[in-house]
Amino acid sequence: MKNSFDEKILEEANDWIEANQKVVLATVIQTWGSSPRQVGSRMIVNEKGDFSGSVSGGCVESAVVRECMGLIKDNKPCKKIEFKVSNESAWEVGLACGGEISVYLEQII
Amino acid sequence: MKHSQLKEIIKKKASKIEFAIVTNLENGLSEIYEPNKLLSKDFDIHKNQIENFFKLKKNGVIENTEIFVETYIRPIKVIIVGAVHIAQYLVDFAKSLNFEISIIDPRGYFASEQRFPDMKIINKWPEEAFKEIETNENSALIALTHDPKIDDPALQHALNKKFYYIGALGSKKTHENRCQRLKESGFDNEQINSIHGPIGIKLGGRSAPEIALSIIAQLVSETYKK
Numbered sequence: 001m002k003n004s005f006d007e008k009i010l011e012e013a014n015d016w017i018e019a020n021q022k023v024v025l026a027t028v029i030q031t032w033g034s035s036p037r038q039v040g041s042r043m044i045v046n047e048k049g050d051f052s053g054s055v056s057g058g059c060v061e062s063a064v065v066r067e068c069m070g071l072i073k074d075n076k077p078c079k080k081i082e083f084k085v086s087n088e089s090a091w092e093v094g095l096a097c098g099g100e101i102s103v104y105l106e107q108i109i
Numbered sequence: 110m111k112h113s114q115l116k117e118i119i120k121k122k123a124s125k126i127e128f129a130i131v132t133n134l135e136n137g138l139s140e141i142y143e144p145n146k147l148l149s150k151d152f153d154i155h156k157n158q159i160e161n162f163f164k165l166k167k168n169g170v171i172e173n174t175e176i177f178v179e180t181y182i183r184p185i186k187v188i189i190v191g192a193v194h195i196a197q198y199l200v201d202f203a204k205s206l207n208f209e210i211s212i213i214d215p216r217g218y219f220a221s222e223q224r225f226p227d228m229k230i231i232n233k234w235p236e237e238a239f240k241e242i243e244t245n246e247n248s249a250l251i252a253l254t255h256d257p258k259i260d261d262p263a264l265q266h267a268l269n270k271k272f273y274y275i276g277a278l279g280s281k282k283t284h285e286n287r288c289q290r291l292k293e294s295g296f297d298n299e300q301i302n303s304i305h306g307p308i309g310i311k312l313g314g315r316s317a318p319e320i321a322l323s324i325i326a327q328l329v330s331e332t333y334k335k
């Protein structure tokens with residue numbers, strides 16, 4: 001039987017909006033290989049860079065925050081970004097686990 | 110996504126309706142899908158695949174398209190019998206899991222709202238209480254009173270309705286006696302052995318939150334076994 005997890009991220013997004021914050025919703029839409037979070041996992045980011053929830057095990061969240069803040073700044077409705085495995089020797093953003101994920105960002109308007 | 114749509118999604122989640130959100134990843138348009146509801150032209154051409162995702166309770170991008178489907182399923186009903194200390198921690202742990210909890214306890218001083226704020230508490234004997242809750246093989250029972258007067262009727266109801274998870278608190282001796290009583294009431298060995306007793310996975314802890322943790326771990330594990 002399936003039982004969906006429910007992290008109440010959408011509810012939190014609503015609270016943020018009602019507190020007059022700008023919110024971008026980031027959702028894992030595809031995964032390949034061993035990725036830490038399943039499809040449908042979410043995080044939210046506001047214009048100040050505060051965030052809640054997750055799309056990975058902490059590997060790419062900082063980049064997602066940056067992208068989301070950019071989306072708000074440029075006033076764009078949505079964007080799709082992909083993350084691949086990171087180079088171990090560099091401090092670049094990527095998934096140390098060897099997986100790949102695709103994340104969809106959308107501004108709540 | 111529009112704020113009005115976000116609010117509608119939250120409302121549907123709260124009323125335990127099964128639905129899906131369909132999103133066009135190219136242009137950002139999204140809609141709420143429900144069986145027998147008309148979709149706009151953009152999404153209607155993918156109706157069969159959307160229905161398929163919905164039936165399989167699956168999230169993902171429809172192959173060779175830019176359409177993302179996210180399904181929302183009804184939470185699993187978990188009935189706790191006994192508004193005891195352990196139940197308070199169970200309610201806490203279950204908050205971040207998709208379980209819909211109801212508590213049954215005929216003893217008013219246990220089943221108070223002050224002890225369980227925002228919870229569905231049925232202050233009746235199990236036979237009466239179960240008339241108010243629709244249950245089936247996708248329901249779970251956690252019996253915590255270890256009082257045969259209260260637990261036994263609930264266990265009998267759960268066995269008859271073939272709940273996928275039935276657990277009962279109590280020592281090995283208490284459980285042996287319980288099994289004997291159920292046998293005398295006409296339940297067969299297979300039914301009786303399906304009860305998890307003593308309840309919970311072996312964690313080693315004996316405090317109320319530790320027992321609650323071991324119960325919720327067993328419940329989640331049994332949910333995915335099904």
